[in-house]
Amino acid sequence: MFKALQFHGDRLRDKRKMLGITAKNLAKKVGLSEGYVSTLETGERNNPSVDVLNTLARELDFNAMYFFEDPLPVEYLPEMDKDLLRFLMDPNNKKWIAFAKSAKGSGFEFDVLKEFLDFMEMKRTSIENSPNPSVPPTRGDWLRKSIKGEGE
Secondary structure, eight states, X not given: OOOOOOOOHHHHHHHHXXXXXXXXXXXXXXXXXXXXXXHHHHTSOOOOOHHHHHHHHHHXXXXXXXXXXXXXXXXXXXXSOHHHHHHHHOGXXXXXXXXXXXXXXXXXXXXXXXXXXXXXXXXXXXHHTOSOOSSOOOTTHHHHHHXXXXXX
């Protein structure tokens, strides 16, 4: 059995306000009337077309499913760092979020993982800046050379 998705217009309003955009300006940017945007935000209308949803989501820089799902409690959105919020809302970052969850559950302390990343960045930089590289390293070369102990 499928659960019907419910449109949450308050999320549109909260996201718009968090970004400091007025309903009038948002409506103008996406080619809708201010009244229509207002009825979406208040819940008077709760069935916008897919095109309208995607247009609003693109303008506000987040995934349209945010209107339906509950990825984060709405009350935390205005307090969150905007770059972090954009990162969390970007569907292309799912693998990074999954990696962070995996790293957290790995049993390693944060400081140990941070030290490892700092070490790998230092190794990558030293290989990329070596005075006589015969062939410019590819993205994976620095890791392979670091594991083998080369490039020092």
